[in-house]
Amino acid sequence: MDTFQQLMQLNGSAFEKRNFESAYHSLMAAIYLVERDDVRLQAIEERATEQEKWFDDNLPGDARQRNFEAIRLQSTNLRFRLENFRVRNGHAT
DSSP states (O other): OOHHHHHHHHHHHHHHTTOHHHHHHHHHHHHHHSTTOHHHHHHHHHHHHHHHHHHHHHSTTOTTHHHHHHHHHHHHHHHHHHHHHHHHTTOOO
8 A cells, every 4th residue: 555545544534533633634645745646636636525525414614624625626726737737748638
C-alpha cells in the first residue's frame, strides 16, 4: 500500500470514528502528495464530496463541513490547472 492509499484509508477510518479533524488533515496531506495526479485528485474530490454530503445529511450547518468543501474545491482547482497546463503545452488528454 503506497502513502496515498494509506492517507485515504486513514481518512476513511478517522471520519467513520467521527474524528473529523484527522479526516480533514489526512485528505489535505493526500492533496499535497498527489497534486499532479489528476486521477488521484479526482478520488480526493469524490471522497470530500461524500464527506461533505454526510454533514448535510447528519449535521447540517456544522462549520466543519466547510473543511471538506474546501478540499473538494482545492482538488477540483488543481485538476483544472493541471489540464490547462497540459493543453497549453500540447499534451491535452
